[in-house]
Amino acid sequence: MTYQNTLQFAQNLDQEDTLKEFKNLFHLPVHEGKQQIYLCGNSLGLQPKSVRQILDNELDKWQNLGVEGWFEGEDNWINYLQHLKEPLGRIVGAKPSEVTVMNNLTVNLHLMMVSFYQPTPKRYKILTEGGAFPSDQYALETHLKFRGINPDEALIEVFPREGEFTLRTEDILQKIKENKDSLALVMMGGINYYSGQVFDMKTITQKAQSVGAKVGFDLAHCVGNISLNLHDWNVDFAVWCSYKYLNSGMGGVSGIFVHKKHHQADLQRLAGWWGYDEATRFKMQKGFVPMRGADGWQLSTPTILAMACHRAALEITDKAGIENLRKKSIKLTEYLRFILEEFNQKNENILNIITPKNPEESGCQLSILVEKNGKELFDKLIRNRIIGDWREPNVIRLSPVPLYNTFEDIFRVGEALG
């Protein structure tokens, strides 16, 4: 498609957009009486208007029913999780039994590694992307130390080549091959938070499993952003958060995926009563018997208020349809790239967009490396009501989100830059 840097052109695309009404389902941030152009869904998705009502409902139940809220009525808390599993399954490409909702992301990463990282003296290495999100780095480092394994020996980080900003799949596959006898686990992001690069999860999974390793992905930047097919890709496990592209609120409850092929296996796990076989959970007997499926990894009483936000938000994503969202997203992001490149031509190419151009390798986020005065440029954008985020040392991230961003928003970015 050919794009134009005019308001009319942008407004025409908005007119044709079949998802244009979804924006009205969100509160768009306002600063000093002016609406912001919010391009920061990669960090915190916006608040769905329906969240307040659903929270009110749950607070009313608590107020009026007390503990009986767990059991009373169709919409009781005991079965609350059931409202989330089907829409989430559709969003990540999984069967409902393969997903559950619990805890927060980093906690879940540790819990999944308890089950899927089973080192032996011969097979103990973990491969990850160099420059992974810090929480993932710390989780891997300390998890290894906890197992009595030296991270310097066991952790393989794959970095971009000299002078490049993104990883080559062939380099990841090569490292897997080089470590084929000692590799226990591949655990990496599905999208790198800094560069916005989407990794070829299907190919990486196949290769890693072919040498006898397990594979897990941190999908914090993927879920609600790109199309996923976790079941068909045969991924062993995955974890994600709900507060970025799933718009479920600050520190909202996290999700996990455990492939069906592991549901009958007696995997190691750290357990709590909420993962206990539902039929006999309240007999309070000795000896842990897990529920089948991902639900068997739950530990604690579900956080109903966070799940209520999640439920309201998932309904919106599910209604729009992840495939439709993705189609619009590709166009929005292409338009943003077009606008940035046009600015670049007039300004000595000061912006270096490090996110790959190929839509297979990028989600909605563009990461813009600015060698000189990057922070000043970022602050200027903020003063012009353009809300992105800044990642040290020199990257601006802008993420047009198809649920609530418009082509006009993108045009305004160009206007502000100019």
Ligand SMILES: *Cc1c(COP(=O)(O)O)cnc(C)c1O
């Ligand atoms: C946002 C993000 C996290 C955050 O983890 P929390 O436990 O929710 O704080 C972790 N990993 C990645 C890749 C992220 O993008």
